[in-house]
Amino acid sequence: MGAAVxxxxxxxxxxxxxxxxxxxxxxxxxxxxxxxxxxxxxxxxPSCGSVSAGEQEPALPPDQLRSLYRELSGIPPVYDRLVLMVIDGLPAEFVLGRGRKPPSKKMMESMPYTQSLLAGCKAAGYHAKAAPPTVTMPRLKAMVSGAIGGFLDVAFNFNTQAFLEDNLLDQLHMIGLKLVMLGDETWIKLFPTLFTRQDGVSSFYESANITGTTSQKASRPNMGMYFRFCL
Structure with a gap:
């Protein structure tokens, strides 16, 4: 009886x-x-029969890739520098309101410049819906590559590895643009060899005030600058 149990x-x-x-x-x-x-x-x-099946075009230097990019886009560049500012933890209703209602007066007065751009049709505001999980690392991957994060990315978020898939930042680097990063060190972990200059802050150090060095770093000549602020 005991053996059966x-x-x-x-x-x-x-x-x-x-x-x-x-x-x-x-x-x-x-x-x-x-x-x-x-x-x-x-x-x-795209064209038919330009490249044989399985055949790859030879690698081109950055200046030629940049010329091909401008020729394909057909839009001449207006500026030679881009600042991408990502504010983590900012609810959309603080800027756009909720349920087709505008944000409260207090919220609008807290971000007067952003509200002036929206009111003057110089900026477009919209809600972007993201699938879970919405932790830092999957968000950044989705932004630069369009990759959809999985639930396992929650664990990988605490041990971020270099991102080896095709993405927007590597493409900008391939055409010769210089990238500078100031903010969350997750960017540096994802792209450890991409930035010309970098100044990372721990994701858990949310009280970090990194805005003081923004104007000093932005005054140096760069083709592109990427910032991520922890609020």
Whole structure:
């Protein structure tokens, strides 16, 4: 009798372990990494029979890639410098309101410059819906590559590794633009060799005041500057 009970107990434990493993495998799938970056073929107008199947175009220097990019876009550059400012933890209703209602007067007075741009049709405000999880690292990956994060990214967020898939920042770097980063060190962990200059702040140091050095760093000549502020 005792042996039978022990056997059923072992079988039940094994069944639970198998069920838990199946659940974890289905609920936390590991997304395969598509290494590599698109080359000169992405900067040309698609055509039939221009390149044989399986044949890759030779790598081009940054100045030629930049010329191809401008020729394909057909839009001449107006500015030679871009500042991308990402404010983490800013609810959309603080700027755009909620439920088709404008934000409160107190919220509008707290961000007068942003509200003036929206009121003067010099900026477009909209809600961007993101699938969970919405922690820092998956957000940044989605912004620069369009990749959809998984639930397992919550664990990877605390041990961020270099991002090896095709993305916007690497493409800008390939055409010769210089990138400078000031803010959350997650950017540096994702792109450790990309920035010409960098000044990272820990994601957990939310009281960090890094705005004081912004004007000093922005005064140096750069083609692109990327900032991420922790609020």
């Amino acid at each position: 022990a056997g059923w107990t072992v079988a039940a434990v094994l069944l639970q372990v198998a069920g838990l493993s199946l659940f974890l495998y289905g609920f936390f799938p590991v997304k395969p990494t598509l290494r590599g970056f698109s080359g000169a073929e992405s900067y040309r107008v």
